Amino acid sequence: MDFNKKTTLFRLIIISSVLMIGNGIRTKDKMYENIDASKACFRRLNATHQIGCTSERGGSTGAIHFCASQSDLDFIIKNGTAPPYVPIIPTNLFTSENIARLKKTPKISGLLVYPSESPLQHFTHEQQCPNPASSLPGSCKATNVWNPHGTGLLYHDIPFPVFYVESVESLTFAKECFEKYNNFSFGGQRDRSLCSLQLLSFMYAATNSSTCIRRSNAFTNLNPVRFCDPLGDQNVWAALYPLVKGANLTEPNRNAKYIIVGARLDTTSMFDKTAGAVSPVTGLVALLATAKLLKEMTTNDNNYEKNVLFVIFNGETYDYIGSQRFVYELLRGKFPAKSGDYLPEITIDDIDLFVELSQLNWTETVVAHYLNKPSDFLLKLYANKGGLNLDEASDGLPPGSLHTFLKNRTELPSLILTDHRNGYLNNFYNSIYDNATNLNYVYLNLSKSSDSVVGDNIQKHIQNVSTMLAKSLYSEITSKSYFGEKIADLQFIDELFYCYLEDSNCRVHQAIQKLELRQQPLSLYIGVELAPHFITTLVGLTLGWVTGDVVGEGNANCTNEPKNYALRYYNMSQSLDDLNTTLCYRITMNFTEAVSPAFIIDGYDWSSGQYSTWTESTWGDIKLRIFLKPSAAHENMTIAIGSIVFIFSLIFVYFVKSRSHILFAPQLPTLAPTNC
């Protein structure tokens, strides 16, 4: 008896453990094959509109239709008999005409985009006049738009989900499934099982920013949800000379004049992946190289009349978020933060000159665009241009942070350096194709000694631009010409491009901090203010490194130096060739908020259009999976069988109950307790 009990127990344990292992995956999950590494298009909102894509609440489903050419897409729109469909199209078919058609037809429930095999002529979904509402009026003429190939699709409200899939395995899997189940006798598709996709990218926010912000803060809501978050990050800035003076560097250096050298940090794209080689990386690298060279030129030379502020603006893609906030703080005496007692207050009138580095692809001519001609500085640029061709243009200012400054101080002497005179030469502005290939960038992997670089390339071009600019800035701040031999550091430029375009675990990033980074470029999309943005910190530290002063050996004492608001101390590598020797750097770099003033002003009038109002919708889950959808007849059969079984079980239970006295012996009634 006892023995039997034990064996039974033992068997039960074995059986249940087998069942547990076998039941690891639930049936409903076994039906699906996930497609990883897909990049969704999501929803953003501003004061008046919602843009981007969303799926149905539980995900949108549709039968796959793999399109290699326009005729495949036309065919399914015209002849599809088993809607809804999810076409899988190459990027060259992702045009505004096709999206307009897909929006019109009820047969489409979603869209997948994959990289086209043939090279594209252009792929930019930014508007033809970027940031039309926040740029100076009249700066983009209908006859001469800045982004001539722009489709503006980024700013369309697309009512179905769109995903971008790069993974070759996933695409092959989807294609094989399509060939096996879908790609024959289209007339009979209704009568058979079809390979289908489920696209889940349901967006919580709707209508516009004011609505979703209001709803996020609704106190009557029983189920508090964040519907959307403001786009935001941080601007990076550093001063060539500290903003403080005195023996202990504690006294604010007031009444100084400043030159701002600006560039932008962000880009965007239709999907949750960015590239940004020409815009913003060329301008950004040129700024960092200029800062490094200018620092080298002016070391031990404290005889300056003006200081230089290097500012890297964030969120400029979305109505100049970074520069709007920067100017907002300048106008209110809040820049730099903690100014007053510890730091000088810098106002917009303290700026003598504003130089912006915009797209600087390797072209024959660098064009200086301006509204208020900074004649002196232009002469200096001409004097220092070396082998470059320099040209001027004053008919309309290309989009840039300068617009925000000029709106608030119209007579500010300023210019924007670009590679184009009229429309952008970059045919992939704000898209996934603005990559190293678009820039013709090839990593040179230089060391300090290998100076002989054969041929011309983008690195050399940026070197020339930076050298010209640094020399001109030198004579601007010291009132004397530069006769030294220094030129911009080609190795540094090459490494920076490598960091931002190919591998974030590059030498520059190893020199400035100790974390091991992933061997792929970091996203340059601004994102929401709550999320951490590693790229901004890295760019900040890089700027700090090149503009910092060495104050001693690198050791633990360095970071323990007394902190004040003007200066920070970091241990950083001595040079790119000697990453292991660290020195103690005293840097002036700091961050400022890059969140639109619209979100910090109480009772901001959303309809005023004064500041950027972009927000990003929140979402629950973004998922793409493939499954076999049974035919309509099969589905009807399943539900019919289920219903019949249910009804029969009811009848059965009724009969059993009505004859229960046969099964169970009737209990003898005891005495009734009351007489009711």
Added chain:
Amino acid sequence: MPNDKKLYLCRWYFRAGLALLPFIWTVNAIWFFQEAFRKPEYEEQKEIRKYVIYSAIGSLIWLVLIVTWVTIFQVNRTSWGEFADNISFIIPLGSP
């Protein structure tokens, strides 16, 4: 249950429903329907019938009011904007 108890209960259900509790009226009307209309006549039945009818009418009026309000609210929720959000306990995700 004695008939006077039934009347007592039915009356109190009706009175409780006056405190803006239409569901109590509905329950009252359904629960005492048999007593009021189906059972052979007895002394308190007339009273009970009265309360059952009142409760039924009351719940019908409430039903009409609620259906009207829900329709008006759902149709106009979007155009009322902030006001509609403020009087909502649950704001649907992803809709205007």
